[in-house]
Amino acid sequence: MSDLKQETKQSAAKVAATMKDNDSPPPLIEVKEITKKYGTNVVLDQLSFDVSPGEKIALIGPSGSGKTTILRILMTLETLNGGRINIDGRPLWHKEVGGRLVEADEAHLHEMRAKIGMVFQHFNLFPHKTVLENVSLAPILTKNIPRAEAEQSAMELLETVGMAEKAGQKPSQLSGGQKQRVAIARALALKPKIMLFDEVTSALDPELVEEVLNVLRKLGEETDMTMLLVTHEMGFAHDFADRVLFFDGGKIVEQGPPDQIFTNPQEERTQSFLKKIVGAGRTI
Numbered sequence: 001m002s003d004l005k006q007e008t009k010q011s012a013a014k015v016a017a018t019m020k021d022n023d024s025p026p027p028l029i030e031v032k033e034i035t036k037k038y039g040t041n042v043v044l045d046q047l048s049f050d051v052s053p054g055e056k057i058a059l060i061g062p063s064g065s066g067k068t069t070i071l072r073i074l075m076t077l078e079t080l081n082g083g084r085i086n087i088d089g090r091p092l093w094h095k096e097v098g099g100r101l102v103e104a105d106e107a108h109l110h111e112m113r114a115k116i117g118m119v120f121q122h123f124n125l126f127p128h129k130t131v132l133e134n135v136s137l138a139p140i141l142t143k144n145i146p147r148a149e150a151e152q153s154a155m156e157l158l159e160t161v162g163m164a165e166k167a168g169q170k171p172s173q174l175s176g177g178q179k180q181r182v183a184i185a186r187a188l189a190l191k192p193k194i195m196l197f198d199e200v201t202s203a204l205d206p207e208l209v210e211e212v213l214n215v216l217r218k219l220g221e222e223t224d225m226t227m228l229l230v231t232h233e234m235g236f237a238h239d240f241a242d243r244v245l246f247f248d249g250g251k252i253v254e255q256g257p258p259d260q261i262f263t264n265p266q267e268e269r270t271q272s273f274l275k276k277i278v279g280a281g282r283t284i
């Protein structure tokens with residue numbers, strides 16, 4: 001290779017490297033002016049936000065502010081009345097047909113849903129199936145993964161959530177915290193890019209909360225999964241999240257890094273919400 005060619009190649013590599021450093025990746029989730037109404041009750045009001053790949057987001061805010069609703073819309077469990085959502089650059093609730101956006105059909109929703117997993121406050125495990133079956137069944141049935149392979153992956157996930165030795169038990173033989181850890185493993189078994197957690201510790205006895213938070217901490221630290229988490233555990237949200245969104249009245253009133261939101265909130269509504277939470281004995 002001539003010196004000139006060598007130099008050109010090197011500077012092209014340099015430019016590419018600089019672009020890589022400067023260009024932030026395109027958002028994995030784009031929520032654009034979403035509106036959701038129940039009758040005349042406007043639950044989400046022109047709500048917009050983006051989430052980058054790998055970002056950990058905590059959603060906080062008073063009861064009824066729309067936190068569960070936005071997660072359920074992302075999980076396609078709830079329809080929307082206006083606005084758009086893109087996941088991984090593709091419309092979630094719409095489909096492009098001949099350059100036009102039309103409402104998505106079930107096949108499109110099914111395909112998009114595979115990118116997202118959700119864990120709820122109540123675990124909804126299959127009561128008559130073992131822990132191992134609860135985690136391995138969906139990959140076998142929906143992804144045609146051979147049973148032996150699905151069970152091996154399920155055991156690895158149960159290991160991750162500290163539940164491997166309970167693989168043969170039924171949900172009724174487990175504590176609430178253990179059930180919730182199995183529910184987390186079950187959602188992870190479908191290998192989603194995005195995980196949604198809706199108050200996953202709020203139905204648990206206080207002494208069981210920490211074991212579930214530890215699993216979430218581990219997932220946050222050891223995986224590059226994108227995670228959105230609704231919680232009233234403010235101390236946990238502070239440590240876990242890259243960014244905190246404070247919801248009120250179906251809008252994001254304030255957002256920022258946890259240090260800013262929890263120690264120096266700018267909006268009066270954020271300040272009064274956090275004061276109330278601390279007053280209720282939840283530490284930050």
Ligand SMILES: Nc1ncnc2c1ncn2[C@@H]1O[C@H](COP(=O)(O)OP(=O)(O)OP(=O)(O)O)[C@@H](O)[C@H]1O
Pocket residue numbers: 038041043061062063064065066067068069070
């Ligand atoms: N299926 C439904 N039918 C009618 N109204 C609903 C329905 N689901 C939610 N809502 C209303 O939507 C609003 C937002 O509810 P959402 O469950 O999203 O709040 P939230 O922020 O998750 O509250 P919480 O902290 O209590 O869980 C509330 O006013 C609620 O009453």
Ligand SMILES: [Mg+2]
Pocket residue numbers: 067068069198
């Ligand atoms: Mg809720």
